[in-house]
Amino acid sequence: MFINFKRIIKFAGQDFLRNFWLSSITIIILIMAFFSISLLITLNIVLKQSISAIEKKVDISLYLEPNIDQEKINNLKNQLLVCPGIEEIKYISAEESLTEFRSEHQDKPLIIESLDELTNNPLGATLVIKAKSINDYFTILNYVNNLPEQELIQHKDYLQHKILIQQLNKISYHLVYFGLIISSIFILISILFVFNLIRLSIYTRRKEIEIMHLVGATDWFIRLPYLVEGLIHITIAWIISFLFFTLFWQWLFPYLNIFLEISNDLSATAFLQRYFGLIFGIEILGFFLLNILSSGVAVDKYLK
Amino acid sequence: MIKFSNVSKFYYPDNYALRDINFRIKSGEFVSIVGQSGAGKSTIIRLIIAEEQATEGKIVIGGWDITNIRRRGIPILRRQIGVVFQDFKLLSKRTVFENIAFALETTGVTTQKIKQIVGQVLKIVNLKEKINRFPDELSIGEIQRVSIARALVHRPKVLIADEPTGNLDPINAQDIINLLKKINEFGTTVLLVTHNRESVNYLKARVITLEKGRIISDRQQGRYIL
Ligand SMILES: Nc1ncnc2c1ncn2[C@@H]1O[C@H](COP(=O)(O)OP(=O)(O)OP(=O)(O)O)[C@@H](O)[C@H]1O
Numbered sequence: 391m392f393i394n395f396k397r398i399i400k401f402a403g404q405d406f407l408r409n410f411w412l413s414s415i416t417i418i419i420l421i422m423a424f425f426s427i428s429l430l431i432t433l434n435i436v437l438k439q440s441i442s443a444i445e446k447k448v449d450i451s452l453y454l455e456p457n458i459d460q461e462k463i464n465n466l467k468n469q470l471l472v473c474p475g476i477e478e479i480k481y482i483s484a485e486e487s488l489t490e491f492r493s494e495h496q497d498k499p500l501i502i503e504s505l506d507e508l509t510n511n512p513l514g515a516t517l518v519i520k521a522k523s524i525n526d527y528f529t530i531l532n533y534v535n536n537l538p539e540q541e542l543i544q545h546k547d548y549l550q551h552k553i554l555i556q557q558l559n560k561i562s563y564h565l566v567y568f569g570l571i572i573s574s575i576f577i578l579i580s581i582l583f584v585f586n587l588i589r590l591s592i593y594t595r596r597k598e599i600e601i602m603h604l605v606g607a608t609d610w611f612i613r614l615p616y617l618v619e620g621l622i623h624i625t626i627a628w629i630i631s632f633l634f635f636t637l638f639w640q641w642l643f644p645y646l647n648i649f650l651e652i653s654n655d656l657s658a659t660a661f662l663q664r665y666f667g668l669i670f671g672i673e674i675l676g677f678f679l680l681n682i683l684s685s686g687v688a689v690d691k692y693l694k
Numbered sequence: 695m696i697k698f699s700n701v702s703k704f705y706y707p708d709n710y711a712l713r714d715i716n717f718r719i720k721s722g723e724f725v726s727i728v729g730q731s732g733a734g735k736s737t738i739i740r741l742i743i744a745e746e747q748a749t750e751g752k753i754v755i756g757g758w759d760i761t762n763i764r765r766r767g768i769p770i771l772r773r774q775i776g777v778v779f780q781d782f783k784l785l786s787k788r789t790v791f792e793n794i795a796f797a798l799e800t801t802g803v804t805t806q807k808i809k810q811i812v813g814q815v816l817k818i819v820n821l822k823e824k825i826n827r828f829p830d831e832l833s834i835g836e837i838q839r840v841s842i843a844r845a846l847v848h849r850p851k852v853l854i855a856d857e858p859t860g861n862l863d864p865i866n867a868q869d870i871i872n873l874l875k876k877i878n879e880f881g882t883t884v885l886l887v888t889h890n891r892e893s894v895n896y897l898k899a900r901v902i903t904l905e906k907g908r909i910i911s912d913r914q915q916g917r918y919i920l
């Protein structure tokens with residue numbers, strides 16, 4: 391048993407070296423497939439993340455007039471809660487607003503001084519509205535604008551987001567689905583390509599398989615070296631593509647970060663670390679399975 | 695040793711390669727099978743090593759009915775029968791040693807033992823000095839002998855040679871025939887498929903003659919009658 395195992399590994403290694411060109415080409419193609427799949431998966435993750443990060447950041451603040459009864463505020467809040475698209479409403483009391491304002495302007499003595507001169511709080515409470523999804527913002531804005539209690543609201547802070555929301559609303563949906571579709575198509579193509587590549591490399595050695603079979607090798611003794619050889623190709627390609635990708639990613643990441651500034655504050659390396667399993671783990675597992683499938687199918691074709 | 699009972703082999707759509715074949719080869723016999731091209735000679739070999747399945751009839755090898763042999767049995771059967779194929783079936787990317795060793799490596803024999811056996815069979819076919827050559831670096835006669843050497847590694851009870859003198863000049867052909875005779879004298883049953891009139895007549899052994907898939911003659915001490 392052990393001697394068979396050793397020989398299977400030996401045959402796989404020999405095949406690998408004797409068919410050096412075929413092996414190299416196989417590995418290069420595998421590297422490209424791995425690399426593109428990694429890139430696609432990664433970009434999808436970044437895209438999704440930035441969208442949800444933006445969604446989290448974009449909220450609507452209602453700055454209320456100072457000195458309103460708490461009851462009126464609660465009433466307003468309750469009315470808002472009825473609006474379907476709202477995820478939560480944060481209430482910031484007038485005092486909290488003031489504290490925050492002070493700490494924000496600590497280094498501007500002029501402002502602090504003038505605040506100190508005032509006897510009462512010039513600020514009112516604030517209601518910060520978070521939407522369930524980016525698509526709900528316009529519904530919410532509409533709702534807010536049509537509330538009867540407009541006189542309670544000093545001003546609404548959403549204008550600065552308005553363009554961003556509009557744009558995101560437009561792109562995010564398309565971007566995510568378009569990205570997914572393109573990636574799926576591309577991944578499917580690479581899978582088919584690799585599947586056939588493995589079959590081709592076995593096809594070129596069909597005579598060998600036939601002979602092994604005729605001189606009395608068992609089916610598994612014939613299949614396993616090809617399987618192992620495929621695993622060697624995949625592992626090598628995977629390692630190389632991983633190294634390349636890491637370098638490429640270090641280079642690309644700053645650009646992505648400028649572009650999607652709002653996204654997250656992970657570093658390039660931390661990002662890859664966090665998603666290692668999702669990107670590279672699934673990839674290699676998938677290709678291992680693919681190899682088992684395609685080399686099995688291909689070899690069996692020549693085992694009459 | 696080998697028994698064919700009413701064996702037919704039909705190739706789709708309309709080709710009877712063998713029709714109602716009956717013969718029985720005893721252990722230690724030397725039998726020549728002759729017949730024109732397409733008569734069905736190689737088909738008989740393919741049936742014996744279960745490369746093909748008979749359409750009708752029954753085939754028994756060494757008491758083992760292989761008519762409906764299961765997949766798992768095929769390697770076991772093939773290790774008991776040495777075959778010299780009409781087209782040699784050597785691996786061009788492996789040396790003489792590796793080509794022969796290969797047939798043993800598939801079975802779990804130790805490396806030590808493999809070296810020993812390969813040495814022995816190469817001595818039988820008298821090719822020891824070409825052990826590290828590749829098939830392209832050998833003459834046809836030498837390739838034939840490598841092929842015979844490989845067929846011998848499992849110490850088979852039956853050796854089948856399909857046209858081993860096919861492309862050889864008379865002297866080389868004679869060498870091969872003598873080699874087969876020698877192997878037969880050690881007790882191995884030999885089945886020789888050939889076109890070669892001189893060889894058959896020289897052997898003075900049993901001859902089965904095939905024509906269009908049927909046996910037209912089966913004689914002890916036969917002659918080439920086509
Ligand atoms: N795989 C196949 N499919 C269909 N017909 C086949 C197949 N193999 C062989 N035949 C046919 O079976 C018949 C016998 O073939 P076989 O190879 O046994 O001939 P042979 O006697 O060995 O001839 P040769 O002396 O030329 O080697 C031929 O007519 C051939 O065309």
Ligand SMILES: [Mg+2]
Binds near residue numbers: 735737780856
């Ligand atoms: Mg033939």
